[in-house]
Amino acid sequence: MTLKKRIFLLFFLSAFVPFISIFAISYYTIDSIFANKIDDGIRSNLQQVTSSLENSITNLNHVTQQLSYSGTAGKRLQQFLDPASGIFEKIEARDELKSELSVVTFTNPNIGLTLYYFQKEGTTQFGNFPIKDRFSPEALPILFQSYGISYYSPHVSMNRFNDELVLSAMRKVKLSGRDDVYIYVESGFRLTEDILGSNQSSSTVSHLILDAEGNTVYSEIPDTIRVGENFNSLTSASGKDGTSRGYHWFKTDSPQKWSVVSVISQDQYQQEKNQWLVRIMLVALFFLGFTVFLAWLLWKMVYKPLGLFHSEINGMSKNPQTADRQQARTAIPEFDFLLSEFSNMQHQISDLFTEVQQKEKIRADLEVEKLLYQINPHFLMNTLDTVHWLAVMNGQGEIDKLVQALNKLLYYNLGKLGQISTMQEELNALGQYLILQQIRYDFEFDVRITADEQVLQIPVPRFILQPLVENSLYHGLSDEGFIQIEVTCTSTLNIMIQDNGAGMSEETIQKLLNNRVAEQDKVGMGIGLNYVHRMLKAQYGNQAQLRIESEPGKGTNILLILPIKGEDAHHDKSVNS
Known part of the structure; x- marks a missing residue:
């Protein structure tokens, strides 16, 4: 593995091993925190919705009780319906009943539409608001029934001028001679939507309302869970919490046997966690980029001195005796010190080369000089010259020719060291050598x-x-x-x-x-x-x-x-x- 790869690998490991460890620990911690935060928020909201619905139902119970039993309103209604009552008594009873209803509804802002329903005739009277064309409480979704009173889950108001969701209750009025008269009371304007719409968590939460058998009587996600569908059959888990059809659900039961379920989609449930993961990934990418940048800077700081070392070594390998170049600098003290030591080594090697060359030249000169001194040229030449004249005087031509050739050849071969020779001189000396060889070996x-x-x-x-x-x-x-x-x-x-x-x-x-x-x-x-x-x-x-x-x-x-x-x-x- 090259130095560059090692630097990048070490930087990657040194930066990301701690980061991944911290990320793993923080992920499980944050996951737990987010889960608890969301769960606690949803449960708190669910408890609040359940309590508000219970309070509204209790309030409806009190109002219907006040308007149905033998109180002022009950007496006036009995007098109004009594066939024996005269016209003026009926008018008086009607006015007093309307006044009583107005006082009750005015003093209770959580009460909306209030009226009496006559089941046999299918008519209504004494309503404090105009009603829609047809009043049919039988079509309303029953939440539960208790002690002769029917409580209806959230539905569209019967008030002609109000299309908001309301809770309602209908109680039978005890009258002598009639058992088909009911008091019908709805919750106040936007009360139900305010209750169901309150949400303390940061995610979008929907609600379901179940009756005692677990049937859905109200659903804010009708595309997933319809009204009338049994919720208990949809969930595989038992208890207060679970998962079904891509939703997380949280359930709470009322003492009155009905239940409220808060549901949140898994995408919404994971939204905050996913946002946190995205932020973590952005931080990881930033760390990765920063780590690569630092590794690149370190590599450049190492690569430049290595390049200078490479250049210096190449220069030295091409010409070991060139040691007079200006020393390279890297602005990094440690590398400059190494380059300085390398430069000193290069000068020493150059000096050693020069010294070796000089010693070799001196040794070669000494060898030649020793040879020249072993054969003294002047003594040898003088001796051969004497032999030459003796051969001439005694008529020895062959000896004379031999001595002259040897004399000339020795004079040339024993010339001064470093003396320049030409091709002509080399050819003349070769001629003298051939004469000696022909005389010596006596063949042509x-x-x-x-x-x-x-x-x-x-x-x-x-x-x-x-x-x-x-x-x-x-x-x-x-x-x-x-x-x-x-x-x-x-x-x-x-x-x-x-x-x-x-x-x-x-x-x-x-x-x-x-x-x-x-x-x-x-x-x-x-x-x-x-x-x-x-x-x-x-x-x-x-x-x-x-x-x-x-x-x-x-x-x-x-x-x-x-x-x-x-x-x-x-x-x-x-x-x-």
Whole structure:
């Protein structure tokens, strides 16, 4: 997993594990609080509705009792209905009865329509309000009956000018000679709706009113529970609370055997909780965004220094000796300290490279200097010169030729370290070397050297041709053999050495190029192909090429390709033009 992913994962876990834990704990706590709050509110409202309905029913009972028994109103009604009463007595009784009804209804604001109902005739009299066209209390929903009085559940008022819901009661009036007279009383204006509409909870609550058998006599949700439907058969749970048809319900029973049920839809029941969940989710999204933002900032703070480290390491890998670049800064003390330490390390490595190079150069110079001191050039040259003159004086031409060739070859090969050599000097030294080899081995071989005029003054490393030609002599060249040397110039200096000797295997070629000890044992001058290979690497790096193609029994081809530097290339172009 990358550092970036780890940072984001750690930030996510550090932010959301505590948040989710707190959320889980608070969810169950808030759920309990909301449930208790809603339940308590609904139960409180239900108790209030039940008490108000009971009070209204009690009030209706008192009013009907006051207007039906042998009180003032009862006596006046008896006198009004008595056939023996005269016309003036009936008028007086009627006026006093109306006055009595007015006093009762006026002094009781919770009483609305009041009238006497004569069941046989189907007529009404002494109503304090006009009634609708047809008065039929038999069609009203009975809540319960007790002691000769019928109580009706909420229904539309019989008052012609009032379409509000009302409670009503109808009691039989005890009269001598008639048993079909009833007093009918309704609750006051908007009283029932005020009772049923009161709601202390924050959710929308509907009500059902049930009779003693559990039948619904009033429903505020007729689409779900109709009037006349048995509520008890719809609910699977027993007790005061339960769930049915997508509603939560709460029930309370009246001592008079009727019941009030408060119902609330599950969506409404969960509304406050859902609102709280939405707020929590918004907070969670905010935390998530903020956490991702912080993780991104941290990643940027880490990514920039890592990028600088990467750049510094790449620069060092490409050129370990470049330690003079300006130190990068990140404005973060810890990373700046590491970059400073890395810069110090880079300077130390550069110094070590320089020191190693200087030591290697000094060691190489000492080796050559040791070789030069082992063979004192002046003493050797003077001695060979003496031999030369002795050979001349004694007429020894062959010895004279040998000594002169050796003298010239040693003078060239033992030249001062770092002295510049040209291709012409290299070819002249090769000629002296071939003379020595022909005299020493006493056999003839054909050597053909061709070189373009423009290549003769091109500088080349000292002593690179002799080891290549010497390789041909030591690997099976016969009397009929030949060595072809061609030096040409294009954009590079090309040296081709070809022979028709015994040839070599690929294994032998690799051994000659890489095994210095074995070659020094075989080659007379102690220097061979390995020397040429290393010299080219030291002088030209990867710009020079040494290619050897050989097959046993068919000879060897050696191609040496050297770059032409600066003034040499310019001089070469001038000559060609």
